[in-house]
Amino acid sequence: MVNFGELILRKFQNIAGSRYEEIVKAYQEFFLTEEEMKIPVISSVLLTIDRFSQEPPDELYEVLVSYKSATVRVVYIIDSALCTLIRETLGEDEAREFREKEEGLGREVLEKISRKLSELEMYFTTELIFEEKAPFVEEAVEEHDLLMISRHFGSESLKTHNISPLVFRIVQGIEKPVIVY
Amino acid sequence: MNAPEVIALSVFLGTYAFIMTEKLHRTVAAMIGASIVLITNVVSWEKVPEYLDLNTILLLAGMMVVVNIAKESGLFEYIAIKTAKFSKGNPMRVLLLFSVVTAVVSAFLDNVTTVLLLTPMLLYITKRMEVNPVPFLLSEVFASNIGGTATLIGDPPNIMIGSAAGLSFNEFIANMTPIAFLDLFVTVAIIYLAYRSTIKVSPEREEAIKSLIMEMNENDAIRDRKLFKKSLIVIGLVVVGFFLHDRLGLEPAIIALTGASILLLWSGASPEQALEKVEWATLFFFGALFIIVGSLVETGVIDAVALRMTGLVHTEGEAIFTIAWFSAVSSAVVDNIPLTATMIPLIKAMGTSFSPYPLWWALSLGACLGGNGTAIGASANVVVIGIAYREGIRITFGDFMKAGLVIMFSTVAVGSLLLWLRYVVL
Incomplete structure (x- = not known):
């Protein structure tokens, strides 16, 4: 039958x-999709910046405001490997000068973001660190619920890629939700 | 019985047997049958144009081209999202609105395309509502077959009847649309009463579904805005053309073919692609079938059966009920296209004893609504059950038949009663 x-x-x-x-x-x-239907609980956000990152757009802050009770950890990362390379190839003075310039830029960026987050009455912390970018982000994001990252993070001056290869690596490797701006 | 009669009857019964048992694809079975009656000269080559109903074949082809081009624009997904939004996540509204929209779209386009395009949306909503999807799917199928009954172009049997009897689009609107409207109401009411306990949703969930549906943007469904507008305009013009075809003295097939030509020209769509998607197998099936039935007419078999029938049926009222119920019960198990092709010459032959006019409507009623009786009664049933199977929803033959037979008997009873009142009593 x-x-x-x-x-x-x-x-x-x-x-x-x-x-x-x-x-x-x-x-x-x-x-x-079923995955998209589940609204993730966001209580902590990691916002990573470097010298190549774009300034966070207003839309990104609007998203952050929707997670009012979340804590935002803003981290400006200076490439530690690059500092070591400069010290070993050009000398200690050049390395110090590079570091000071990078730190100045980082503080400026962090100050801008802090001002904006304060206006929005968000809970946040800021840090300026010397680390290897990708491994740091991949490890740090484990302690947070959401990663926000510029598409030019870890890029080079010319920004030849629409999305930097480093961001691709991070996005593909982590399991947490990511907003690439 | 002489040799041509034996050949014609054997080919006819053999083809029916192959179609029913599915030992051969229905098109292949019909083409082989047509070849035999042509080779044996039961139907002479000169007589082929007489039996080959080009009006039916070209009307179907024209509408297929229009639908194939229009659906590329996202028009039907747009309709589905709009319908979902109007329902606001309320199960009763979903049941009613999807049934009404399915019936209306099916009245103008083919039933398979309609249910193919609306079912994914219906399944998505019922899944989100966490309710039993079966009553919604059944209602959609029944509505599609009922909607097809309403107009000249709604279902292939109507196209065949309209063409053979020279009935206009407006005559179908005047005779079949009120019946279809009433039958749709009866169907939704029966489905609701039978399944009301399984389609309830809490107010909180209804609110959540509503916000989910409202977030969908129907404009996102439009893949080609220009084509969308052009398709709407051409479909609108074609429908207006159908309403006016008898006043203009144009066959419906000319209207459909003109619409297809205009849309091909205006949209710039590739004719190769648009024509490639025309269901040639269906059109060849029609063509071959017309020739096989032609062989029965040619040999006098149809006249003999008609004579027997008129001997058994004494009044016009009896004829209406007999044809409506015979066609309905037969359509529930046999493809309604060959059934209609066979019944048409029979009714023509019976026309010497009764006025054939009400009998055409009785045939349309039975042939279109009989398909609701069983899971394999109509293509739309198979498509919706097939989609349900693929999505893990089991609708068994028995499940379908329990609801289908109730709907079939109720709708055919309502329809035949209305015809009897209109043409015999009043």
Whole structure:
């Protein structure tokens, strides 16, 4: 005896099989997936910046405001490997000068972001650190619920990529939600 | 019985047997049958144009082209999202609105395309509502078959009947649309009463679904805004053309083909792609079937059966009920296209004893609504159950038949009663 399920699927395949695949594909663009349906609880946000990162746009602050009770950890990262390379190749004085310039820039950026977050009455902390960028972010994000990162983070001066390879590596490697701006 | 009669009857019964048992694809079975009656000269080559109903075939082809181009614009997904938004996450509104929209769209476009495009949205909403999706899916299928009954272009049997009997679009609107409207109301009421306990949603969940649905933007569904507008305009013009075709003295097929040509020209769509998606297998099935049935007419078999039938049926009222119920019960198990193709010459032959006019409506009623009786009664049923299977929702043959037979008997009873009142009593 013919199995009814098999019969229906066979007849369905003849009448509409490939057409249905196309239609479902079109619908998937505006149907939320099961994963998207679950609204993640965000109590801490990691915002990582470096010298190549864009200034966080207003839209990003709007998102942050929606997590009013969350704590934002803003970290400006100076590439420690680059500092070591300069010291070893150009000497101690050049390395110090580079570090001072980087620190100055970092403080300026952090100050701007702090001002904005204060205006929005968000809880936040700021840090300026010397670290290797990717390993630091990958490790630090484990203690947070959301990562915000510029698409040019870890880029180079010319910003030849739309999204820097470092950001790609981070986004692909971590399991936490990420906002790339 | 002489040799041509034996050949014609054997080919006809053989083709039916292959279609029913699915030993062969229905198109292949019909083409082989048509080849036999042509080779044996039961139907001569000169007679082929007489039996090949080009009006039906070209009307179907024209509408297929229009739909194939229009659906690329995202028009139907747009309708689905709009319908979902109007429902506001309320299960009763979802049931009613999706049934009404399915019926209205099916009245103008083919049923399979309609349910294919609306079912994913219906499943998405019922999943979010965490309710039993089966009543919603069943209501959609029934509504699609009922909607198809309403107009000349809604369902292939109507196209065939309209073409063979020379009935206009407006005559279908005057005779079948009120029946379809009443039947839709009866259907939704039956489904609601039968399943009301399984489609309840708490007010909190309803609110959550509402906000989820309201966040969907129907404009996101539009993939090509220009094509969207052009498709709407052309479909609108085609529908207006159908309303006016008898006054203009144009066959419906000419309206459909003109619409298809205009949309092809205006949209700049690739004719190769648009024509590639025309269901050629269905069109060839029609063509071959017309020739097979033509062989029954040619050999006088149809006349003999008609004579027997008129001997059994004595009044017009009896004829209305007999044709409506015979077609309905047969359509529940046999493809309604060959059934209609066979019934058409039969009714023409019976026209010597009764006025055939009400009998055409009885045939349309039975052939279109009979499909609701079983899971394999109509293509739309198979498509929706097939989608449900793929999504892990099991609708068994028995599940479908329990609801389907109730709907079929109720809707055909309402329809045949209205026809009887209109054409016999009043």
